[in-house]
Amino acid sequence: MKDLQDQLIQFLEKAYQLTQLALKCVQQRDYERLSEILDNRERAVNIIQSLSENLSLHSKDKKNNSDAVIQFNNQVSLVIEKINQMDEIITSCLEHEKDKTQFEIAKTFKNKENFKGYNLNNLK
Numbered sequence: 001m002k003d004l005q006d007q008l009i010q011f012l013e014k015a016y017q018l019t020q021l022a023l024k025c026v027q028q029r030d031y032e033r034l035s036e037i038l039d040n041r042e043r044a045v046n047i048i049q050s051l052s053e054n055l056s057l058h059s060k061d062k063k064n065n066s067d068a069v070i071q072f073n074n075q076v077s078l079v080i081e082k083i084n085q086m087d088e089i090i091t092s093c094l095e096h097e098k099d100k101t102q103f104e105i106a107k108t109f110k111n112k113e114n115f116k117g118y119n120l121n122n123l124k
Contacts, residue, residue: 001058005072008051012079015044019086026093 018041025034059069 001055004051004055004058008048008055008076011044011048011051012076015041015048016079016083018044019083019090023086023090026090029097 018037022034022037022041025031025037
């Protein structure tokens with residue numbers, strides 16, 4: 001059980017580090033690298049889910065609700081909460097960038113349509 005807990009903490013730390021890197025990438029507008037980092041983080045989260053399921057099955061078999069297990073669960077919850085907070089910031093930054101891009105596309109389309117009216121070569 002201790003080995004599963006150690007592995008879970010190790011992957012949680014890796015997911016936390018990858019989330020921090022993703023936050024830096026979104027702030028620097030490095031979206032190619034952001035995509036790669038989020039893919040790696042998704043793999044780490046999948047491993048965390050698997051380890052968590054194994055750990056909960058192991059805990060149910062022993063029916064052990066000691067203070068160490070409760071403290072471990074609280075520690076895991078804190079790390080997950082920090083990751084979720086950073087995810088909210090990343091999501092809001094990406095939504096802002098999406099809105100900005102949509103505005104630029106609409107502006108470009110409108111300018112193209114306006115320019116068509118001034119094209120003197122296309123007189124009928």
